[in-house]
Amino acid sequence: MSLIGNIDNIPVFTSIAEAELWGSQYGITGHHTHVLLGQTGYMAGTSHADIRAANLNVVLNPPTPAQVRQASGAPQSTFTGTTSGGGGGGGY
Numbered sequence: 001m002s003l004i005g006n007i008d009n010i011p012v013f014t015s016i017a018e019a020e021l022w023g024s025q026y027g028i029t030g031h032h033t034h035v036l037l038g039q040t041g042y043m044a045g046t047s048h049a050d051i052r053a054a055n056l057n058v059v060l061n062p063p064t065p066a067q068v069r070q071a072s073g074a075p076q077s078t079f080t081g082t083t084s085g086g087g088g089g090g091g092y
Helices: 016-024 048-053 065-072
Strands: 003-007 010-013 031-036 039-044
Touching (some): 031 048
Antiparallel strands (some): 003 010, 010 039, 031 039
């Protein structure tokens, strides 16, 4: 997930997929851009007015990385093994 920040308590993301996925939770379609912290970011809705018109009581709920991958069509992880928690210390 790549959240740049918020404008009017609405999240601004680094990708269109994240912005549109967030908007879909609230029935908002499309996206528009904002420059935040010197970086172009994406917000749900075709304009900032779309979000205000939705009259949301916005709760920041960004998509999970898995949801973003699924929305963008990126391959899902298929790892089913186990991982080990690191090595032991040397005996000095």
